[in-house]
Amino acid sequence: MPAKAASLTVETIKPGSGPQLIFSALDSAVAGEVEAEFAAAGHVVVSNSRNHRMDPLVPLLIPEVNPDHLDLLPLQKEKKGWKGAIVTNPNCSTVFLVMALAALRPFDPKRVLVTTLQALSGAGYPGVASLDASANVIPYIEGEEEKIEAESRKILGCFENGGIEPYAAEVSATATRVPVIDGHTETVSVELDKQASRDEILHAFRSFSGDPQESSLPSAPLHPIAYHDLPNRPQPRLDAEREDGMVVHIGRLRSCSVLSYKFVVLGHNTIRGAAGAALLNAELLAVRGLIN
Numbered sequence: 001m002p003a004k005a006a007s008l009t010v011e012t013i014k015p016g017s018g019p020q021l022i023f024s025a026l027d028s029a030v031a032g033e034v035e036a037e038f039a040a041a042g043h044v045v046v047s048n049s050r051n052h053r054m055d056p057l058v059p060l061l062i063p064e065v066n067p068d069h070l071d072l073l074p075l076q077k078e079k080k081g082w083k084g085a086i087v088t089n090p091n092c093s094t095v096f097l098v099m100a101l102a103a104l105r106p107f108d109p110k111r112v113l114v115t116t117l118q119a120l121s122g123a124g125y126p127g128v129a130s131l132d133a134s135a136n137v138i139p140y141i142e143g144e145e146e147k148i149e150a151e152s153r154k155i156l157g158c159f160e161n162g163g164i165e166p167y168a169a170e171v172s173a174t175a176t177r178v179p180v181i182d183g184h185t186e187t188v189s190v191e192l193d194k195q196a197s198r199d200e201i202l203h204a205f206r207s208f209s210g211d212p213q214e215s216s217l218p219s220a221p222l223h224p225i226a227y228h229d230l231p232n233r234p235q236p237r238l239d240a241e242r243e244d245g246m247v248v249h250i251g252r253l254r255s256c257s258v259l260s261y262k263f264v265v266l267g268h269n270t271i272r273g274a275a276g277a278a279l280l281n282a283e284l285l286a287v288r289g290l291i292n
Contacts, residue, residue: 015041020084021291023278024049035086039076042083044291046278053088053151056163060088060154062095062277063217063284064210064224065102068159070288075162085290087281090155091147092122092273093175093184096265098155099248100188101169103208103225104201105156108193111259114148115174116141117185119236122269123177133179144175183236184269191259198253201261202227205250217283219276221246227253234266245271246280 011018015037024035024047032051039045052058057076059069073085090098093116101109118141120127132138149171156167178185196204205227212220221243227250228234234249242249245268256262267273285291 039082039084039086045086046282047088063212067211089277090151092269094151095273096267103204107196109169109190110193111191112171113189115187117178119180138177141175145173148173180236183240186265189256189259189262215287219279240268
């Protein structure tokens with residue numbers, strides 16, 4: 001144990017005590033009520049739990065994609081009576097898909113098919129039984145497909161008239177678990193409403209950035225999307241931990257005979273998809289003056 005950690009005191013905290021900023025990784029069985037209690041008492045809760053993600057008044061935040069959704073926070077005070085606020089991370093697989101789709105917004109994605117190949121660490125500890133996971137693919141993760149489909153449309157939606165109008169694209173997801181330790185891979189096919197060349201799409205991926213890069217937030221990568229030209233990349237073991245695990249990797253962009261284009265996406269599920277996402281969200285709250 002690092003000396004810095006060994007010297008810390010572990011306390012039971014109650015709403016109204018402790019720091020203003022609270023990171024929550026509580027189990028969903030208890031997270032909903034507990035997080036609301038802390039928000040009501042004046043804490044700003046940055047949550048990785050699923051309970052409040054689809055609440056119409058709670059931002060489901062990816063700082064490069066939808067920072068304007070933080071305009072929901074005053075409505076939490078007005079309509080819920082909270083002295084503080086709740087901001088949520090998306091599902092890890094959703095983060096990687098939406099980063100790619102956000103880069104393609106100039107071409108209006110209309111239909112999206114995604115199949116995830118999700119790492120074992122995404123199931124938590126102790127996770128998937130070894131005899132289930134070894135040399136195997138499990139073609140079902142409870143609740144995962146529904147999260148990806150609903151969360152993507154909320155994140156890409158527009159803040160208007162005091163709420164989020166979900167993005168109009170149709171998203172269809174298939175979620176699988178594969179024997180990889182860290183790093184979720186996704187195969188994506190997308191139909192674009194506006195015609196675009198391959199070079200235009202490559203430029204959109206490579207030039208994509210947002211508020212975290214403009215504000216030089218400490219956890220933000222310089223380029224949030226890394227495009228790989230080699231035909232056998234990205235790969236979890238080679239790429240997931242690059243840039244401290246905060247980059248979304250894309251490769252194999254090519255035309256699709258059914259939709260418009262298809263490509264492969266990779267992200268580190270426990271960093272950019274969870275802990276790192278929470279840190280980046282908190283940094284955006286700080287630079288916006290939303291926490292003391």
